Each structure stands twice: as C-alpha cells, then as structure tokens.
Amino acid sequence: MHPDPAFRWPKSGNDHNDADERAALEALIAQIGFGMIFATTPDGPRVAHVPVFSTGDGALQFHLSRGNALTKSLPGMTALCVINGPDAYISPDWYGLDDQVPTWNYLALELDGPVREMEREGLVAFMDDLAEHNEAKLAPKTPWHRDKMDVGKFNKMVDSIVGFEMEIMAWRPTVKFSQNKPAVARDNAADALDAIGRRAVAHMMREFSPK
Template sequence: MHPNALFRSENRALFETLIEEIGFGMIFAQTPDGPRVAHTPLVHTGDGAVQFHLSRGNALTKHLPGMTALAVVNGPDAYVSPRWYDDAAQVPTWNYIALEMEGPVRRMDAEGLEGLLETLSERQEARVIGGAPWTMDKVPAYKLRAMMGGITGFEMEVRGWRPTLKLSQNKPAEERARVADALEAQGAMALAQLMRTLLDDKGAA
C-alpha cells in the first residue's frame, strides 16, 4: 500500500468490482523453499473471501493450506510526465491502481472446486462476443474429473484489504483533469476514465 493516505479507500464494493473486472491476480507466500508467487484467475465470493485454483505441480500448492498469504490485483497504470503540470519543475511519477488482500488460506474440496470453475467460466464467458457461452457440461464427466485432478482449489478469508488508488489526488483539481486528458491522449483510456469517475470534488476515492 502506498504510504500517502490520500491514495487509500475503504470502499469494499469498489474492491470487489476491481477483482471482478480484472479477474486475474497473484498469490504470494513464504515457503520452506523461499518466497514464491503464483498467477491465477480470482473470484470474489461477496462475503469477504476470494477463491482461486493452482496446478498441483505449482510451487505454492502443497504449502498454502493453513498459511497466511497475500493476493494482489493490479489495475490500470501509466507514467505521468511533469510537462503536464503548470509548474514543470517537478518529477515524473506513476499513477496506478492496486489491491492487496491478506488472509489465511484453506484448501477447497472437489465440490467447492467445481463450483469455483463454474462461476469463473460463467463470468468470463458472459464477456465473450458472439456465439453461445461455453459451459462445463460440454466436457464429458470422466474427462472433467481427470482435468480437475490436476488442480487444487483454494479460498482466502480476506482479513486485510490494502488498496492503492494513486490518481493524482495530491494535485489540484484542474491539474488532475489535465493529467487525465493527457493520459487519454497517450492511450491510457482506462486510467484516465477512473481518474474522472472515482474522485469526488475533494480528490478522494
């Protein structure tokens, strides 16, 4: 989390929206073999937990159950040039959105894993343009069981939410607007839009 309190938020609905929209993140944990990270799709449960799955051969899989781990979701980010300020005698920075979640992890049973995979595919298939959504029942049961045997499902009870919404809140409103326009012109449309929609008239998220 960024140390500047201006870049923080307590908006849980916003955090869940970020997980939903990005849909992918990283799981970090300390293992007997050293620190490890895994990259995986993430699903929020709506009641303070996130679920994910890893290959059985992943370096984290055998260590995660019962551990406290860190999950990270990264949103849009972009370089901010000093030339966009009234006073160019400043330094470059980087605007970004990131969410860290910390909590204990438990292994899911086969039924829970299947439910996670169904939820994940339903949410992502709904975004695919054209044609009927793919569903898990298109895979023969024997084949699905074999494939599920190669992965492990996990659920993290999130006890610590640590967001960073660094969107130029430390600048005057007119300069934030100028930065948003410049970012949009550079192709960072998502970040520019978030700068305009997430900040109130006091610059808070």
C-alpha cells in the first residue's frame, strides 16, 4: 500500500502550494479530532487513544489519565501521533480493468515531535477549546459549557488527568485513493462504494483524483 508519488494535495486555486496542504491537514485534524499517541516507555512501546486539538500554530494538544502507562514517560520525549481518515476495501472487480488485485484505500496523517506537560491553567483552556470546537459541530444544539458543572466536581476531574502539548516537527500525510487508476476506473470503484454506503471514501476518490 503505497500512495502514488505523483499525488498532489487538492488545489484551492490554479496553483498548489504548501499553505493549501497545511490548511487541508489542519482541517483533517479538526474534522476527525481523535488520534493515537505512540511512544516508548521503560516497559516497552505503548499507545494511547485520545481526542486531539490543533492550536493552529504548530502544536497538538491532548490529555491522558494519570494512570495511563504513557503519562509518566511522555514529558520531554519525542512521540508519534497518528490520525486516521476514512478507509475501505477495494474489490478489483469494481475497476472494470483486467489483472487487478484487491487493495485498501485510506487517508492517514502522522505527526511527531517533542512533548511537554501542560500547566493546569493550560489544561483547562485546552479542555474548553476542545469542548467548544466539538459542541459547535452539534448545532443547533445549545453548546455545553463547564459552567453547567459543579466547580468542585470539575476540579476533581481535572486533577485526574494530565495535559500534553506536542510541538509538531513533521507532518506526513498518506493518501491512497486509487490515484494511479484511469479516471473511469476510479469512478466505477467510487460508484460501487457509494452503493454499499462507504460514501466518505467514494468522495475522497473523486476529490483526490490526479489534477
């Protein structure tokens, strides 16, 4: 499973540039909002599944419970975050081409960098940002805010977690949506995915077609 090396991120205008790609990656983080943090501990490699929030200026924030195996090891360490987008199995029959093999189409983003522990004030601000961002997706629902909670109970829950911020030193997107197939073959496969309810991948196959 290797993406087409000729792939370029979808363009917002006539010319591709790094700002387009960075904006698309930021949008991916904002839309999915959940990732996996990988790091090595004295007891071996570990992974944590966490909600994530991009600050928009090159940092990724997340939190772990105090009892998580990674919590004590992460400060000062370089960690890896993986954010997975939509994925789906692709049957070779869908292309309408001879001599094809089954494959899997997917979108994923890897981020890595050093991690620092956040002060309590920063952790609370991050939690507010995370809730505000995700509550906004539920409109017209009235947004939840921590003002609805008992202050003592909220503080107790904050004390049970640790906030972290990763300085993103590398952005590594992998985009594999049959870009190496003819347009008609891609459309055939996308139509087949639509028919079985895998609409996100079908959309991506059309969106990420070679320009």
